[in-house]
Amino acid sequence: MPTIEILGLEKTYTVGFWRKKPKRALHPLTLAIEDGEIFGFLGPNGAGKTTTLKMLMGLVFPTGGSARILGMDVNDPRVKAQIGFLPEQPYFYDYLTARELLEYYGRLSGLGGKDLSGRVQQMLGRVGLPEMGGVQLRKFSKGMLQRVGIAQAILHDPKVVFFDEPMSGLDPMGRRELRDLMEQLKQEGKTVFFSTHILSDAETLCDRVAVIHLGELRGVGAVAQLTSNVHGKVEVVWQGVVLAALKALGVECHVTGDTVRAVLAEENLDAAIDVVRRERMRLISVTPVRNTLEQYFVESLKHSEKSAGSVA
């Protein structure tokens, strides 16, 4: 049984004051996330990532479909005791200190007594704020608030953790620490579902990813599996000048001193090398460019925009 099971979940809002029009935020979405996975939910801003997460948290009600976490309906209160959630750009009660906030959330999650104080201190240490427990949150920077947000999400030792754009507001060091934390959570057997538009993070962390755009799922699978379908590219470097014949092939060239670097599609490689030789330029290197998640992402977005354009 998948840990998170999304079955045709969809959301349509009505917009406008007088003439209300339906606006579909999420087309029927079906996904299954297995136990112990780190699952990345990728998409540009406004793709429907946060809407999906809010429906999983019971904050927004779906107009169709259903979702189950740990085999229970998302609105079942028993589920809430076993999940942790970090919303996008979290804002907390700024009149509380970090320790008071975590204690409050801990009590709402059913923790209490000495266990709670120990757990709170442990969490503050885990997110790199061991000395900040007594400071009011109104004095915290954005990155520090994000760390407190992460602490509250994992405070009650949940089995499934949902992070909405967890890297936003964090400096490079903080991002690295968060990546390590996610790896640790995975090692502890927890399932991590996180949305992001920072693809390098997803690429290094995720067992599987799903790409969503304009409220529609564009692809789902392991990063290697998704990127293998992207058409390969090669980088050709030579000494000399930019060649008109290559430009005619649609190749974009970058010049540094007397060295020219061009990245082109694999199918144009033979023609490009022929041109370089014919013009008696000195060929320096031909290197295959590794397919990245970013390429897959950009291509699938372009594809979906084209299909949306053709439908329109």
Add this chain to the structure above:
Amino acid sequence: MNTRITHIASNTFREAVRDRVLYNLIAFAVLLSGAAILVGQISIEIEKLVVINLGLTAVSLFGIVISIFIGIGLVSKEIEKRTLYTVLSRPVRRWEFIVGKFFGLAGTLVVNTFFMAIGVFGALFYVAHKFQASDSWVLVALYFIVLQFLIICALALLFSSFSSPLLSAVFAFSLFVIGSFSEDLRGFAQMATGATRWLVTGVSYLVPNFSALNIIASVAHGRPVSGQLILHNSAYALLYSAMALSAAILIFQRRNLK
């Protein structure tokens, strides 16, 4: 009480304290001590009447302002600042959140009223130099004022569950004003005829009957309050608050937190 409701209520109380809501007590103390000194110098025989009238009216107005202005933000502020997301993603039901917020604000107002009551009795002692048995009715008037606060809190929460803070404030304040004249509305309904009579009667019973809860003038004159009125007003205020709170919960249960 359910422990989650208690935690939400105590956090709401803590927010009010840390946001310096109780600082209004300083303004109240200045107003009342100034009035007591002034009244002591210029009034003859009616010092007590003036101090009770002024003191209880001030308790009522300060509390109404606090209950409206905090009440309207109880839910909308949490949605706007997204603090609600991390609360409702825990094992907290939406109705528990609303009820917890209500008790938190009600608790704040009870504590506030308690300190103001000490001020009123202090001023009373200052002008009369002694307490009389009839002064105990002031406590009943204070109790009725707290009942008014409960209704206002519940109404502010109700409006806050579906409307913007500004509109909620306008609705809540309008209802307070109309409710303060509900006895007059009922009198007007008696005199009207046809559809107007039905309409005005309907409105007068729908709006909270704050006139019945206002016995300030009566206790200032040392008149006793009947046990029946205390019972009736208690039942009325609790029922009205419970209904407004239930409506707030019904609306909030269905609300998408976008």
